[in-house]
Amino acid sequence: MALFTPGRRWQPPFYPFKKEKFGKRLLRKIERWVKGPLFGCRMCGNCLLQETAFICPMECPKGMRNGPCGGSTPEKCYVDETRPCIWYRIYKRAHKMGREEMLMEVLPPLDWDRVGTETWGDVIRSIKKYGTIKLVRSRFTRDKVQKEIAWESVFKPVRQPGWWQGDSLYHPPAYDEPVSELERQLRTGKFVVTTEVSPPLSTATGKLKRDIEMVKDHVTAINFTDSSSANPRMSSIACSKVAAELNADPVFQIAARDKTRTGLQSEIVGVNEMGIRNVLCITGDNARIGPSPTSNTNILDMDAVQMLWILRRIRDEGKYLDGREMKHPPKLFLGAAASPFASEPEYQALREHKKVNAGAQFFQTNMIFETDRLNVWLEHLYKRDILDKVYILAGVTPIRSHRMAQYLHSTVPGIRLPEKILSEFEKTDKSDQEKLGIDIALGIIESLKSIKEINGIHIMAVGWESVVPGIIADSGLET
Ligand code: SF4
Numbered sequence: 254m255a256l257f258t259p260g261r262r263w264q265p266p267f268y269p270f271k272k273e274k275f276g277k278r279l280l281r282k283i284e285r286w287v288k289g290p291l292f293g294c295r296m297c298g299n300c301l302l303q304e305t306a307f308i309c310p311m312e313c314p315k316g317m318r319n320g321p322c323g324g325s326t327p328e329k330c331y332v333d334e335t336r337p338c339i340w341y342r343i344y345k346r347a348h349k350m351g352r353e354e355m356l357m358e359v360l361p362p363l364d365w366d367r368v369g370t371e372t373w374g375d376v377i378r379s380i381k382k383y384g385t386i387k388l389v390r391s392r393f394t395r396d397k398v399q400k401e402i403a404w405e406s407v408f409k410p411v412r413q414p415g416w417w418q419g420d421s422l423y424h425p426p427a428y429d430e431p432v433s434e435l436e437r438q439l440r441t442g443k444f445v446v447t448t449e450v451s452p453p454l455s456t457a458t459g460k461l462k463r464d465i466e467m468v469k470d471h472v473t474a475i476n477f478t479d480s481s482s483a484n485p486r487m488s489s490i491a492c493s494k495v496a497a498e499l500n501a502d503p504v505f506q507i508a509a510r511d512k513t514r515t516g517l518q519s520e521i522v523g524v525n526e527m528g529i530r531n532v533l534c535i536t537g538d539n540a541r542i543g544p545s546p547t548s549n550t551n552i553l554d555m556d557a558v559q560m561l562w563i564l565r566r567i568r569d570e571g572k573y574l575d576g577r578e579m580k581h582p583p584k585l586f587l588g589a590a591a592s593p594f595a596s597e598p599e600y601q602a603l604r605e606h607k608k609v610n611a612g613a614q615f616f617q618t619n620m621i622f623e624t625d626r627l628n629v630w631l632e633h634l635y636k637r638d639i640l641d642k643v644y645i646l647a648g649v650t651p652i653r654s655h656r657m658a659q660y661l662h663s664t665v666p667g668i669r670l671p672e673k674i675l676s677e678f679e680k681t682d683k684s685d686q687e688k689l690g691i692d693i694a695l696g697i698i699e700s701l702k703s704i705k706e707i708n709g710i711h712i713m714a715v716g717w718e719s720v721v722p723g724i725i726a727d728s729g730l731e732t
Contacts, residue, residue: 263312299363304360321341325667327341356603382410383403423609426614447710451486471726474502475503479507479511490520506533508536518563525585618711640706
């Protein structure tokens with residue numbers, strides 16, 4: 254284990270794709286010899302140590318560079334249970350060192366052209382540009398602001414290349430009229446209901462269409478998951494197109510797990526042509542929890558925060574990531590997943606704040622089974638002053654059986670069921686378990702309706718779509 258990074262390196266160091274001059278090669282070797290034992294450096298060539306409390310974030314199996322995923326717990330990473338979640342360590346140390354707010358800056362994805370190369374050369378050039386003597390002097394001044402300015406002048410250009418320019422600020426959407434029915438209804442202050450329809454396993458769309466027709470008049474929008482739990486199915490884009498053709502308002506989900514930045518940008522320009530406006534950006538479950546043979550478990554090309562940042566800029570500035578401009582940018586209502594119970598609510602709120610700054614306009618949360626704990630999370634969002642910048646749709650799932658309850662509790666990342674619900678299912682006869690699940694869901698909806706910060710619910714029936722209209726009617730949320 255590296256001296257300052259309390260975690261094992263996930264994969265071996267990167268090697269550069271190109272042959273470099275002797276000086277650069279030598280510098281790379283020295284950097285690796287020094288940063289390897291100290292930080293477990295993987296030589297990503299895009300160093301962020303300054304921002305991550307001097308713990309290398311590339312120890313994360315997903316290569317998350319903007320905070321933990323929704324499946325992490327303080328004890329272990331869900332991709333590799335033998336290691337801790339490195340982002341917990343980063344948060345804890347940042348908190349201790351008073352560097353917590355530095356975690357708010359939206360950090361760029363890797364520039365793969367730099368992967369395997371050194372970063373010290375950039376730092377040296379940046380110091381020279383700023384003035385070596387000026388920097389040394391700034392270290393001895395008592396003026397904290399001057400010290401900070403000098404430090405930032407050197408390191409910001411290194412971690413925020415010209416093609417990215419991330420920051421820690423909120424960027425309100427640069428348009429006035431709502432772009433989708435979901436956005437329109439949320440703006441009116443209505444308590445909205447969205448739901449999910451499971452994408453089919455084959456090319457047959459009969460059931461998909463019937464399910465959409467069955468729920469569309471009861472909800473404001475319908476989500477289509479993007480190969481949830483890393484299980485391939487019909488794509489979210491195809492299902493969203495079918496829904497748009499049936500006059501429903503689709504929420505197109507994109508999992509970073511299966512995307513590159515090129516694919517993301519071209520797809521997003523394309524979906525607008527299909528009448529799709531709501532886009533939910535998620536990092537996605539790791540391939541490790543998917544079926545065998547396991548797909549690529551290498552680090553991701555980008556995370557959900559970076560996806561939001563890229564899409565917000567495409568929409569508001571009409572610019573691709575590479576700077577090319579487009580005359581007619583897509584209209585998008587951008588959403589993100591939120592996991593109120595995945596980790597410490599305080600840490601989770603920091604990540605949620607970052608997503609809002611990056612571009613998230615609405616959250617759909619993970620399944621909620623305890624509203625008391627949800628309130629703790631909301632309290633932290635309130636402290637971060639973001640509740641008026643994002644709509645929150647709380648996730649509700651009717652549990653069908655004791656088996657499903659146990660599966661959700663022990664297998665699905667970021668979900669924990671309270672003991673009370675687990676034991677109720679255990680005590681209930683099999684034939685009555687469906688009714689119990691619906692009653693529990695109705696009780697949760699009732700509690701959620703009374704929380705003023707919650708703007709609606711998102712019903713995830715996981716293949717049990719037939720109960721959705723009944724739940725909506727019984728909860729008094731019929732449109
Ligand atoms: S962020 Fe990249 S360059 Fe910095 S220590 Fe980690 S792997 Fe090395």
